[in-house]
Amino acid sequence: MELTLTGISYVRREKAILSDVSAVVPSSGLTCLLGTNGAGKTTLLRILSGELKSTSGKYYIGDIDASALSQRELAKYFAIIPQNAPIPPYLTVREMVGLGRFQPRGFSKWHLSSQDRTNIDACLVRCQIDKLGDRRLDELSGGEQKRAWLALGLAPDKKFIMLDETLEGMDIFVKRTFFQLLKDIASQDKSILLTSHDLDMVNEFADKIIVLIGGKVIFEGPPDSNLQRLLSDTPEST
Amino acid sequence: MKRVPWVAVALCLLLVIGVFIGIAMGPVKLEFHRLVETILGHGDTAAKMLIWDLRLPRVAAALLVGACLGIAGYLLQTSTRNPLGDPLLFGLGGGAAVIQALAMAGIVGMGTWGLYALSVMASLVGAAIITFFASRQGVSPARLALIGVSLSALTAAIATGALAGARVFGVQSLNFVGGSLANRGWQDIFPALPFLGLGLLVAIPILGNLNVLALGDQVAGNLGAEPGRTRAVAVASSGILGGTAVAVAGLVGFVGLLVPHVTRLLVGHDVRSAFIISILLGASVVLFADQVARLAFMPSEVPIGMITALLGAPLMIFVARRIQWN
Numbered sequence: 383m384e385l386t387l388t389g390i391s392y393v394r395r396e397k398a399i400l401s402d403v404s405a406v407v408p409s410s411g412l413t414c415l416l417g418t419n420g421a422g423k424t425t426l427l428r429i430l431s432g433e434l435k436s437t438s439g440k441y442y443i444g445d446i447d448a449s450a451l452s453q454r455e456l457a458k459y460f461a462i463i464p465q466n467a468p469i470p471p472y473l474t475v476r477e478m479v480g481l482g483r484f485q486p487r488g489f490s491k492w493h494l495s496s497q498d499r500t501n502i503d504a505c506l507v508r509c510q511i512d513k514l515g516d517r518r519l520d521e522l523s524g525g526e527q528k529r530a531w532l533a534l535g536l537a538p539d540k541k542f543i544m545l546d547e548t549l550e551g552m553d554i555f556v557k558r559t560f561f562q563l564l565k566d567i568a569s570q571d572k573s574i575l576l577t578s579h580d581l582d583m584v585n586e587f588a589d590k591i592i593v594l595i596g597g598k599v600i601f602e603g604p605p606d607s608n609l610q611r612l613l614s615d616t617p618e619s620t
Numbered sequence: 621m622k623r624v625p626w627v628a629v630a631l632c633l634l635l636v637i638g639v640f641i642g643i644a645m646g647p648v649k650l651e652f653h654r655l656v657e658t659i660l661g662h663g664d665t666a667a668k669m670l671i672w673d674l675r676l677p678r679v680a681a682a683l684l685v686g687a688c689l690g691i692a693g694y695l696l697q698t699s700t701r702n703p704l705g706d707p708l709l710f711g712l713g714g715g716a717a718v719i720q721a722l723a724m725a726g727i728v729g730m731g732t733w734g735l736y737a738l739s740v741m742a743s744l745v746g747a748a749i750i751t752f753f754a755s756r757q758g759v760s761p762a763r764l765a766l767i768g769v770s771l772s773a774l775t776a777a778i779a780t781g782a783l784a785g786a787r788v789f790g791v792q793s794l795n796f797v798g799g800s801l802a803n804r805g806w807q808d809i810f811p812a813l814p815f816l817g818l819g820l821l822v823a824i825p826i827l828g829n830l831n832v833l834a835l836g837d838q839v840a841g842n843l844g845a846e847p848g849r850t851r852a853v854a855v856a857s858s859g860i861l862g863g864t865a866v867a868v869a870g871l872v873g874f875v876g877l878l879v880p881h882v883t884r885l886l887v888g889h890d891v892r893s894a895f896i897i898s899i900l901l902g903a904s905v906v907l908f909a910d911q912v913a914r915l916a917f918m919p920s921e922v923p924i925g926m927i928t929a930l931l932g933a934p935l936m937i938f939v940a941r942r943i944q945w946n
Contacts, residue, residue: 431842454844462842468701470834472889484832484843534835538843 383444383541384409385430385573390439392425392597399425400597403439407542407575411589412561412568415577416609422597423577424465427544430575432456443541461535465546471520475530478519479505482537502537508567509533525556529563536567543567545576549583561587581610624893627886631900635683638907642679643671645911647919673805678914681804681868682907684812686875688819688865690902691895692858693876694883695823698830698891699854700754702761706877707743707862710750710768712855714775715742716866717796721779724796725786733811736867740815743863746771747855754855755848798923799872801910812864819861823895826850830891873925874932875905881939905932 385407392400400422407413417423428434430441432453440449443459461482470478482505483498494502506512509529519527528548535543545564549557557580565587568574578584584591585605593601593609601612644655648670658667689707696712697705707713716739722728723735730738753767783793795802832845840847865872883898909927916922 431838433838433841453841454846457842457844460842462838464836464838467839468834468836470889472884473834477889478835481832481835482843484828484845534839 385448385542385575386442387430388440388442390426390429390436390441392422392429392434393437398597400429400436403594403597403599405592405599405602407573407592408590409541410568410571410573412565412574412576412587413590413592414584414588415575415592415594416579416581416584417577417594418579421594423594424546426594427462427546427575427577430456431460431462431544457540459541461538461540461543463531463535463543463545463548465548465550467531469519469527471518474516474518475511475522475533476502476506476515478530479533479537482534501539502533505533505536508536509563524552525560528552528556528560532560532563532567536572542573542575545574547577547579549576549578549580557583565589581613585609624887624897627897628900631897631904634904635900635907638682638904638911639679641911641915642682642907643675645915646670646675677805677809678801678910679907680806680809681801682910683903684809684816685801685865685869685872686903686906687899688816688861688868688902689872689875689906690879690883690898690900691819691823692861692865693878693902694880694894694898695830695854695858695861696750696876697880698894699833699851699858700750700761700764701833702754702764703881704761704765704768704877705880706874707858707865708871708873708876709772710746710765711771711775712743712746712750712859713862713866713871714772714779715744715746715859716740716863717779717871718742718775718782720796720867720870721782724788724792725782727782727786732807736811736815736864739867740860740863743859743866744856746775747859751852751855754851795923796870797925799870799925799928800913800921800923801869802914802921804868808868812868815860815864819857819864822853822860823857826853827891827895830854831889834889869906869924871925872906872909872928874928874936875902875909878928878932878936878939879905881936885939 387403387405390400390403391398403426415423425434429436432451436449440447442448448456479502480494483494483501506515509532511526511529511533514522514526519530522530549560561583564574564576588605591601591603591605592599601609644650650667650670654663654667657663658671692707693705696707696710697703719728719735719739719742749771750768754764829845829850832840832843833847833850837847879898879902883894883901887893887897905928909931910924912927913924914921
């Protein structure tokens with residue numbers, strides 16, 4: 383069940399943020415959306431998650447016309463970890479990841495079942511933070527917090543996980559281990575879509591790269607050593 | 621959290637003690653045997669009047685006002701992710717304050733029911749303004765607090781102007797601005813009960829969603845918690861409850877700000893547990909503050925808001941050193 387984007391455009395205040403974006407995100411693997419600040423990466427993720435409606439164009443999850451679905455219906459397919467998400471420091475890691483199993487069923491009916499708890503433990507193990515489950519979020523390092531967010535994204539067990547510039551500001555060592563973790567998770571039948579500025583990391587770890595510059599897709603394909611030259615030759619990327 | 625039942629039991633015990641002090645102690649001495657006889661329905665007329673018509677209504681008013689302010693503050697802080705969330709500080713009670721001031725000034729004339737309804741509606745206008753700004757992307761907690769404080773200052777100025785213009789007596793004005801439960805009877809409490817019920821009924825269905833709002837609107841929306849609607853409902857409930865509290869007791873400061881923080885320290889973040897504890901804690905705080913307000917300087921009384929601020933400010937400074945927020 384791959385994600386297919388066909389001719390997605392988005393215009394805000396008469397300015398084209400996205401222009402005729404067409405691409406395919408495979409049903410598994412790590413896909414990186416590469417681009418400069420203001421290239422439209424975040425806007426594209428917000429459209430895919432149903433938070434924004436595109437001006438034109440459609441996108442499909444398998445055969446389903448996802449652009450016609452509501453945000454609530456889309457939430458069945460996408461887990462999103464946004465840029466600058468607030469970190470509730472009074473929560474423990476396990477409590478936060480537990481919120482990923484939230485089901486909106488009213489006041490008294492929502493509770494964590496034993497299956498939920500098993501799932502939460504599995505997510506903590508997959509993100510290698512199982513020993514940090516009872517620590518508060520504000521006691522964690524930046525890299526550990528990112529792993530906690532990733533575990534939250536895994537907890538609802540959705541097909542697609544979208545991470546918006548999750549690794550900006552992290553040092554090279556944290557980035558490298560996190561990319562490796564994403565790659566491992568993506569290899570277990572998950573499709574991860576990550577936006578990033580970091581060409582070197584993306585080229586090293588991504589299964590597929592989509593380059594978005596000035597709201598347009600200028601490259602789509604597997605990692606390519608010529609990408610640096612391509613980006614240098616694109617005036618808007620500098 | 622496992623200690624929620626213990627905290628609830630401890631607060632219930634505190635409330636029982638507070639109720640006992642509220643009906644047993646006061647400027648008019650009441651012997652223990654007369655108190656027991658009256659409660660059992662055999663007391664003399666004077667004791668019956670003292671307990672059933674004077675002291676018990678006041679205790680009930682304290683419980684009602686405290687519960688309203690405790691929940692209103694908790695809902696406001698949680699839904700706006702703002703540690704300064706307080707129905708009075710954010711101007712939600714300001715609308716009710718203006719209506720009450722206009723009534724005291726003789727400009728608005730109607731019965732208690734009508735006055736309470738009008739106060740709640742005026743508070744809902746403040747709630748709508750706060751919801752509008754809180755839902756805009758990029759409005760930081762600090763900016764939202766500035767908007768709330770400005771709204772509060774504006775309504776306070778209008779209320780003060782109405783009181784000053786009509787030359788309302790100093791003590792009456794002071795009791796309103798500082799909050800007071802003196803001379804509250806059943807006729808002041810019964811009309812407030814439907815609004816307490818309405819505020820609770822509105823809030824209960826969205827408590828589960830409020831838990832997820834801590835993760836930010838984008839993630840909350842992605843998890844199906846409908847952040848915009850959830851916040852609007854929570855702030856509306858806060859407005860109904862805050863307006864009711866102001867209509868009954870005037871401006872009792874600090875309770876709506878302090879109770880949510882202490883609640884979180886006591887029982888953690890789960891909104892469903894904290895909601896119940898904030899009712900009990902708010903009621904306890906106002907009940908005991910009122911006992912100090914009426915007993916400490918017998919036979920005179922001081923505004924209850926003065927006591928909540930005197931007790932609450934040092935406690936808030938202590939709590940502020942320990943709280944963690946986004």
